[in-house]
Amino acid sequence: MTKEEVIKEYRLREILAAARRVMARYAMQGTTIDRVAEEAGVAKGTIYLYFSSKDDLVHAAVLEGLREMMAETIRSDDPTMAPLERIRNLILSQYRIEASNQDFLKTLIIGNSLDIELEGAPGREFMRVYSDFLNFIASVLQSAIDRGALRPIDPLFAAFMLGEMITGSLRRRLLKLASSPLEADADAVVELFLKGIQVIPCA
Amino acid sequence: MTKEEVIKEYRLREILAAARRVMARYAMQGTTIDRVAEEAGVAKGTIYLYFSSKDDLVHAAVLEGLREMMAETIRSDDPTMAPLERIRNLILSQYRIEASNQDFLKTLIIGNSLDIELEGAPGREFMRVYSDFLNFIASVLQSAIDRGALRPIDPLFAAFMLGEMITGSLRRRLLKLASSPLEADADAVVELFLKGIQVIPCA
DNA sequence: CAGTCAACTGAACGTACAGTCAGTCTAGGC
């Protein structure tokens, strides 16, 4: 990589990071090119040297954020753990990761959000990244099923619902409907996901 | 109520209904006062006789939509049912209701969404309505706990998570990640909520 | 040191809308 390429790469990162900070601070509506340019310390026009449009920039920034979070979750996986422990560990990790990105996530899961067309290149890109992640979680669940630790539930369904439960639990915090410590919250999700709410009958 | 009041009330309903149709069709970004006016068959200025701003209109329309759906769920409740049957019935009802409003909900749960400040009058109004609903669901769960059908879980937590699971399941459909028949989907949520995914050990 | 070129700048442009208001219409009272 030449020196110029390094600088360009650095600028790109800087603009993406600035975009995410602006999104976290001003929500989607308040995210303007002017603000991102100011935050990144570049002129408005410069942004258009790196991104073809505002949508392009926003999509890239969000995608990057999600990708990082998913990668971090996957990195925290330890395949040598016992199945249930492994799942519990993944849930706690993702919970922690989502919580530490809550300013960024806030603009995605409460208040205003993305304007994305499911059909269309960016939408498909999102779905591809997300599906990869779901497949990873599903494979972990599947291996637990194979080992007899889980009921033979559809692993993709369970993976999706698990994500929704974690995000939902975070949303509950952001809506100020929960004030319990983070760990207690995460444990409650683990418990609910594994055991449900019904009184456990004798199998 | 005088004749004029009846007419004004009718206009108000018409504008709110038009706003919801426009939201469902064009998503939040594409919802303009011009479009709502055209859809309602009134002039732009007329809308400002009934609502003080675009935000005011949008908030009122969304609130009305949510209120109706919640009321319909509550109406479907039958307190004489056995606890688990009663919960199952509520889940299936809400699932059906959400599914039949999916065009409207789509703009709220995927793609772009509301720009609402949690503090501030509209935000507090939303939370009040939503909390009422959660309290209702929680009371149903509590009565099942009292009867020994459910584990002694925090009922407000469970009520919230249940809502997230149902909405999440609908989101999965909207994202085209599920194509199973609606009933099968709803049943899977019931099952997951009640029993979790773990193999049921002998109590 | 002059010349070249790509990166960068930010004033200016165009547009899409929210919101306004002078004017029109109509129903009901006198």
Place this chain on the structure above:
DNA sequence: GCCTAGACTGACTGTACGTTCAGTTGACTG
């Protein structure tokens, strides 16, 4: 049948913001 109040209209205004592009900068070359 005229008058008035207030509901309604829609052309117009103001503005915020995405996008552009003519000009500037500065690093490298010969």
